[in-house]
Amino acid sequence: MIKTINLQKIFKTEEVETWALNNVSIEVKQGEFVAIMGPSGCGKSTLLNILGLLDNPTGGEYYLNGMEVSKYTESQRTNLRKGVIGFVFQSFNLIDELNVYENIELPLLYMGISASERKKRVETAMERMAITHRSKHFPQQLSGGQQQRVAIARAVVANPKLILADEPTGNLDSKNGKEVMGLLSELNREGTTIVMVTHSQHDAGYADRVINLFDGQVVTEVSM
Template identity: 75%
Template sequence: MIKIENLTKTFRTTEVETLALNKVSLEVRDKEFVAIMGPSGCGKSTLLNIMGLLDNPTSGSYFLDGKEVGSLKEKDRTNVRKGNIGFVFQSFNLIDELNVFENIELPLTYLKIPADERKRRVNEIMQRMNISHRAKHYPQQLSGGQQQRVAIARAVVSGPKIILADEPTGNLDSKNGQEVMELLTELNKEGTTIVMVTHSQRDAGFASRVINLFDGQIVASIAEM
């Protein structure tokens, strides 16, 4: 599914050069649930952004389903992302001007799915996420837990092979965080590959494997029992 070899990422300004990732190599198997942990600034989100084709590595290779995608140009990265990768972020990243239905529908619109099919898929996923009664509400009218449910619904409505989650419970209380992790676990059991960045040992406990990152390097990879 995902294979990364000797991946390095350097950020440069006119005065400073920062090595965010240093020759990272890892594989994520199909249908695996992997948590990436480590202190702030260790390169977790940078690695996730490269996996999600939001950024390119400085050097090294990134293979997705056997195809090298790390060196693709922006237009080609966008085309690979569509329908293949769903994103869930700590800050929800919902569009304030769109209601719940419209936020969830957005990826299907980009994929040019016919309107009737878009409606069917959105209604189906809203029912599953228990947010059908909020379909016409706007993000600012929702609780944090409801906003994250909308974000997850938007991430999975197109049926992506991979969900990338960056601190998905970071803005939630314990109860809502638990519910979000249970939803991600259900999706994984149904066959979706999940890679999650987290600071939470509790959240990492839902994963089948935990990767520890420190100073841009993998220092441990531990299978959960």
């Protein structure tokens, strides 16, 4: 599903050139759960942003579902993301002015899904994440664990084939963290491909494989 060949990302200022990614080559098969680990500043989130079509690499190749997408324009990346990729972030990234139902519904509005189909999908996602009783609440009225459940519901409501998770338990206590990882693991068992950036050895234990980065390079790959 995902393949990168010698992926590079260079950030330049007038005086400094920083290699965030240095010839990174990885492959993730459909249905795999892959964790990306490494120290802060090693390029984990930069790699995830490129995999999620939020940014383009400076060099190298990126194949998503067999398509080479490394040179896509912003509008091309946006169109491809819809319905293909779901995102889960450490900071939840919910919109404070929208209630739970509206936050989850948002990707479907961007996709032009009909009102009746949106209602069905949102209700299914809320039921699955056990947050139906919170549908009219706003993010500031929810616990951290509930907010992350909303974020996961929003990520899966469009039935994406790929979920990218950036430190999904980073702002949660141990109990809520385990519940969130259990939800992601369940989605993976049903066939959703998951690529997760994490510092947590516990969370990485849910993955099929761990890719370790250091200074923008892949240093080891370990099957779990």
